[in-house]
Structure formats: structure tokens, C-alpha cells
Amino acid sequence: MAKGFFQLFAKNMKKSFGPGQYQANGIQVTCIHCQYDRFEQGQAQLNTALATFFNFDFANRSAMILTCHRCGYIHWFGKKVRRID
Numbered sequence: 001m002a003k004g005f006f007q008l009f010a011k012n013m014k015k016s017f018g019p020g021q022y023q024a025n026g027i028q029v030t031c032i033h034c035q036y037d038r039f040e041q042g043q044a045q046l047n048t049a050l051a052t053f054f055n056f057d058f059a060n061r062s063a064m065i066l067t068c069h070r071c072g073y074i075h076w077f078g079k080k081v082r083r084i085d
Helices: 002-017 049-053
Strands: 022-024 039-045 062-068 074-077
Touching: none
Parallel strands: none
Antiparallel strands: 039 062, 062 074
């Protein structure tokens, strides 16, 4: 029984950290370049010149990015996206 639990746990962990499908504002995200629907999620900082000048980059907002798992095109989102698989 424990072996089955750990196999299922490992499978779900791998799935949650790998590429997945996402929704933005209730609409499923597909790559605008190749129409694929699997992405890897990340974040990027939206730097401003003034904050950088005063060394306050940490105070800038961040954007959610989804990188297409097929072609590598990077999609930027100013609001939260939700993983759906």
C-alpha cells in the first residue's frame, strides 16, 4: 500500500512541476506562435528606471510569464494565471 502511495505522489509531483495548461481571465492560454497549450510558469520583474537608479528594484511589480514548452515563445501576463491540469 505504501509503495502505491509513493508512486502516485511522485507522479503528481512530477506533473505539478512540469509543463501544464493555464487559464488567464477564464480563457485557456495557447501559444500565439505555434498554438501549443503546454507552458512552464515563471515570474519576471518589471523594472523601472527610477527604482533602478535608487537601487530599489525589489519594490517593482512582477509579471507572470508562461514559456511555451514546444517553441519557447514567452507570454507575459500582468495579472495572475491559473494552472488547470
